[in-house]
Structure formats: C-alpha cells, structure tokens
Amino acid sequence: MLEGCTPWPAEFAERYRRHGYWRDQTLGDLVDIWANAYGDRVALISATQRVTYVELRRRIDRLALHLLRLGLRPTDRMVIQLANVPEFIYLYYACARVGVLPVMTLPPHRFAEISYLVNFSGAVAYAAPAQIKGFDYRQLARELRQVVPGLTHVLIAGEAARGMVSFDELLADPIEEREPPERLVAARPDPSDVALFLLSGGTTGLPKLIPRTHNDYEYNSRASGAVSGIGPDTVYLVVLSIAHNFPLASPGLQSVLQAGGRVVLCDSTDLADQFALIEREGVTHVALVPALAIRWMEASTGDRVEASRRHDLSSLRVLQVGGARLNPEPAARVRPTLGCQLQQVFGMAEGLLNYTRLDDSEEEIVQTQGRPCSPGDEFRIVDEADRDVPPGELGSLLTRGPYTIRGYYNVPEHNRRAFTADGFYRTGDVVRLSPRGNLIVEGREKDLINRGGEKISAEEIENLILGHPGVSNAAVVAMPDPLLGERTCAYVVPKPDATLDLAGLLRFLEAKQIARFKLPERLEVVDSLPLTTVGKVSKKDLREDIARKLAAETRLAAGPNLQPGADPP
Ligand code: OOB
Numbered sequence: 397m398l399e400g401c402t403p404w405p406a407e408f409a410e411r412y413r414r415h416g417y418w419r420d421q422t423l424g425d426l427v428d429i430w431a432n433a434y435g436d437r438v439a440l441i442s443a444t445q446r447v448t449y450v451e452l453r454r455r456i457d458r459l460a461l462h463l464l465r466l467g468l469r470p471t472d473r474m475v476i477q478l479a480n481v482p483e484f485i486y487l488y489y490a491c492a493r494v495g496v497l498p499v500m501t502l503p504p505h506r507f508a509e510i511s512y513l514v515n516f517s518g519a520v521a522y523a524a525p526a527q528i529k530g531f532d533y534r535q536l537a538r539e540l541r542q543v544v545p546g547l548t549h550v551l552i553a554g555e556a557a558r559g560m561v562s563f564d565e566l567l568a569d570p571i572e573e574r575e576p577p578e579r580l581v582a583a584r585p586d587p588s589d590v591a592l593f594l595l596s597g598g599t600t601g602l603p604k605l606i607p608r609t610h611n612d613y614e615y616n617s618r619a620s621g622a623v624s625g626i627g628p629d630t631v632y633l634v635v636l637s638i639a640h641n642f643p644l645a646s647p648g649l650q651s652v653l654q655a656g657g658r659v660v661l662c663d664s665t666d667l668a669d670q671f672a673l674i675e676r677e678g679v680t681h682v683a684l685v686p687a688l689a690i691r692w693m694e695a696s697t698g699d700r701v702e703a704s705r706r707h708d709l710s711s712l713r714v715l716q717v718g719g720a721r722l723n724p725e726p727a728a729r730v731r732p733t734l735g736c737q738l739q740q741v742f743g744m745a746e747g748l749l750n751y752t753r754l755d756d757s758e759e760e761i762v763q764t765q766g767r768p769c770s771p772g773d774e775f776r777i778v779d780e781a782d783r784d785v786p787p788g789e790l791g792s793l794l795t796r797g798p799y800t801i802r803g804y805y806n807v808p809e810h811n812r813r814a815f816t817a818d819g820f821y822r823t824g825d826v827v828r829l830s831p832r833g834n835l836i837v838e839g840r841e842k843d844l845i846n847r848g849g850e851k852i853s854a855e856e857i858e859n860l861i862l863g864h865p866g867v868s869n870a871a872v873v874a875m876p877d878p879l880l881g882e883r884t885c886a887y888v889v890p891k892p893d894a895t896l897d898l899a900g901l902l903r904f905l906e907a908k909q910i911a912r913f914k915l916p917e918r919l920e921v922v923d924s925l926p927l928t929t930v931g932k933v934s935k936k937d938l939r940e941d942i943a944r945k946l947a948a949e950t951r952l953a954a955g956p957n958l959q960p961g962a963d964p965p
Contacts, residue, residue, distance in 0.1 A: 402803030470495030526554030621651030719849030747800025
C-alpha cells in the first residue's frame, strides 16, 4: 500500500475477498473486460463523439502508452481538473492501467486549491481544459510551474500552449504501432493498492485526500449499480461535475460501463441542453443534487415551461438525488412532475453509500435517505460517548466496510480523530433510523457549509478572512436558502476604526484565488461573537441568528397582507 495510506486489517481484507466484494481486478483491467464483453456497443456519447467499447479501450490504451512514454511511472500523482469531456474518462482509466494516481479536482478550483493539492500530493502532472468561460487553465498551469518546479507534465484538453501536451495530439498518434503492448501488462498496478484520490468535503482548514483502492472503488460502483437498476439498457447522463464520487462511481458512469450501458456526457449548465440530450439519447438514469433537481422540476411544470425546454423526458426512469438533504416536499413532486422514480442517495467520498431501493414504499423513498448498498457495510449510530443510541433516536453515524477508507492520506493526527480505534469512520452526520431501517439525515456535527452539494470548510474561509487587515475576529456559518439549501454567511468583528462591507471583503477574498462557490454571500458585522460555556465561538447561536434575520426579511418582503397569520417582524 502506498506510504501515507492506511490498509484494511488482514482479517477484513480476507473477509472482503471471501464474500466476493473484492475481486482483485484493477480499474484498468475493467477496460479489457468491457471491450471483450460489449465490443461494438456504444459506450460513450458526448457533444462531438460516439465511442464504442472497443474504441474506448483503444483510446485508453493509446493514452496509457503515451503516459509511459512521457515518463510517468506507477504511483506518480496527476492532478486532474477536467470538465465533463471524454478526455476525462480516457485519462482516468489510462492512469488506472499504468498505476498513475489521479487527484480529482473540480473546474471551479483556482490557484489556491490546485497549488495546495499539487504540493500536498507531490504531483508531477496536471491535466486541465484550455479554458472554460473565459478562465484560462493554461495560465494557471504556468503559475503552478513557477511555484512547483517538480510539475513536469501539463496535459490540455483543447488547444495546448508551449511546453504543454494536448490530448488531441496524443490520441491521434498511434503509439501502439511502435510500443509493444506488453508495456501495459508490466505497468499493471496491484489491485489492493491506491487507484485514485478523491477530495474530502473539508471540515478542516485544508482539504484532505481520500485514497481509494482499485478493489474498493470497483466494488463501490458494482454494489451501487445493483441497487440502482443499472443494466445493459441504461443510458446514464452525467451533468454534475464528473470528478465527484456521485456521478463517477456511485453508481455513476463506472457502474454503467460495468453493465454495458451508455454514458452520455453533458458539459452544459443550461437546462435546455440537458433536456435536449435526454430526449435525443433516451436517457434513463441521471444523478442530481437537490438544487438542480428542483430546477428541473420547475422547468418542466405547468405554463412556465419555455418552448425551448419543452422536451420529451419520458425515457427517464430513475432520478438519483444526493449530496445534500432533499426535503420531503420536493421529493414527493419528482414522480408527478418528471414522471420517473426518485432514488435518494446519501453518500460520501470516504465510502459508505446509502440508497433508497427502487421497490421501497413511496413514503420511504420520500422521507428517508436510504440504507447501505452492501451487506458488508457496518454502521453504528452513537451518542457523545460512542455508545449506541436506542433504535429511532438521533445520534452520529459511524461506519466501516469494504469500500470505506481507514484513513485519509498522510494526516495521522487528523486520522486519530476522524476514525475510531476499531476503524469506524466518523461521518459527522447526525442521523436516525426509520422504523423500516432506512437512515434519515437530520443534521451534522462537522463544521462545513453544504452549498447545494458543494462542501465548503468553514475553517478554510475563516482563516482567509482573518488575514484581512481590518478584521479582528470571524466566524463562517451556513444560512438557510430555499434553492441551494445552504449558503455561506460570514460574521466579522472589525478592528477598531476599520469599516467593512461585503464588496470589500469579496475583493479581498477573490485576490486569494479560491473557487468562487466558497465566497461568502452575506456579511454580518458584529461587535463580538457569541461564546459557548467552554469559550468557543457558538456557531449554533450564529446559525439561529442568521436564520431569524432571513425569516424576518422574507416576511417583510412578502408584506403583511400576504402573511395574515405571521408574527410581526
Ligand atoms: C457526496 O459526497 P461528499 O463527500 O461530497 O459529501 C458527503 C457528505 C455527507 O457526509 C453528508 O454530510 C452530505 O454530504 N450528504 C447528504 C446527502 N448526501 C450527502 N446529506 C443529506 N442527504 C443526502 N442525501 O455528497 C456524495 C457522494 C456519493 C454519492 C452521493 C453524494
């Protein structure tokens, strides 16, 4: 196992193999298995490409040989920041074939996040688009190289700049005619070793890396596919960022390829484009965060539907919603408005995946976040002293199993807090059990903002705000939002004589080059921060304060006549 990663104890590994959870196949082996089993069936569809399983293997192998030729070696790390394009899939499996370890990042990440991840992972390679919406990733690559001389390889989807390599160039060069294919056999990694790193939701100041092995990640998608109705006739639309665990492997594109289905990549945030793809390709399955699911429902109901969005969505069978809590009210509207079945997904990049089952009762599907997808998953719901709470009562969720990590990469101190002595991961989620044994997510203990499924570490943003010359103290909390569920609110105590407004704070934070979704959307300037009895900032008080203020503002905006029963503001 790669240094800095925690393996499963031998008796667990033995058990996971005995039960058939782990098959000792690499993610790269899958590419061969798929090509042999599914041949000329269509595997992948994007705006510009239709690729069969055999062609998929050809492109992946070609890219894998090029990675070796460029000098990349097993366990080398590559930070990947690609959008929903075919190159992502080629590269992910090419890396898996030769043991190069992708570090999965998101297109909105900027210099601050990417440079940290390149450094922390010791990456020697970076893969990115040329540009998206006016942001030039080649410029980011140049800036990275100035601070990380070890960043030897830059791969660009689109037009490369000097000193960078373009995917088009590599994919057009038939290297397999010059290099013996045995090179790939020789480079095959150990299935029990790390295959990729996912990013953690982030509860501390700096993001942590989640090492996922070939064995566990293959099972992750296989077990997920089995409870999601994924089969050879599945047409799966990827609209969320492809590097997220949810669309990647939970069940995601990986389980669809395992089953011989079709993956349709959508790189547009425009609903009309998304709906047009559903109609054109006959999409059956899609994974969304609650905010996007709600937008889809609004766009397809009643008279408000614009002509451009009037598309036939009748091929949709399963709408998977996860990443943040979906309230029962929108959950109940999925079938009437979109005409398909809802499946709630409560998952985490660290492992455990809960799904409502397709044959659960409507009530269970609307009211709960499902149950673990593998019989090998273990979970406990515990009180502050790690004692099991009685069934049905609230507690924090602990878990371990055949696809749940035993430790983050290279953070031994943090791991002692994030895992129990017997290897359970402390999810930080507060849950209870429904009478039928499904989990209901009621809240969380971890200090983050879940902005429509995108996780923001409060501590990370607080540390940045504290660097502002006019700030004496700061706390960042979630404020309720009807669409995104939560947005970020910053409480700031200015230094004497300093004045501060949101625009000024944002200018300061933007200069730090962080992803825009992390920027606070409201600033509350206060004289002091409320403290708990032990002298820590009371985020609970702050969350209640901002929720109260927002509720009062909403009432005011609605006007007294519209809210006859409401309390006076
Ligand atoms: C998914 O993964 P992450 O790693 O971005 O975030 C995990 C956390 C969970 O611990 C929980 O706090 C929250 O996101 N969460 C949910 C939820 N799904 C995730 N909270 C309430 N209801 C849900 N349905 O978000 C993720 C990974 C794989 C599949 C789906 C989601």
